[in-house]
Amino acid sequence: MIFANTDKEITLIYNSDDHIGQQIMAYAQTENIPIHDIDLKHRTLTPTQWAELASRIQVHVRELVNTESPNFSHKFGQVDQFSDEDWLKLLAHNPNILKAPIVMKGDKVSMMSNPQEMLYFVK
DSSP states (O other), X not given: OOSOOOTTOEEEEEOTTSHHHHHHHHHXXXXXXXXXXXXXXXXXXXXXXXXXXXXXHTSOGGGGBOTTSHHHHHHHOOOTTOOHHHHXXXXXXXXXXXXXXXXXXXXXXXXXXXXXXXXXXXX
């Protein structure tokens, strides 16, 4: 396992420029437990790490990506023929295309598009 995680800490993978990511970080800070934050604005993950995250969330790699963004289709074009390896490379080189922040605590892993989900996740 690449992401060491216990019930005694929260791991947050997010972009600090993203409003939802900022709000989830604020909720996490109210829990008074250590936070291991991975800010994708300053740090990239490897294709192997992205693959592990997709596996832990139990989604296809493509589901980690915000393909609905107008900038996405303009920059990357048609994605129907992308393989999992293509998606992993896209995420590794363009972490800003992550659909939503990812939160981990112990065995629990969730992709959160609503900051209020943190209230239920950490309990």
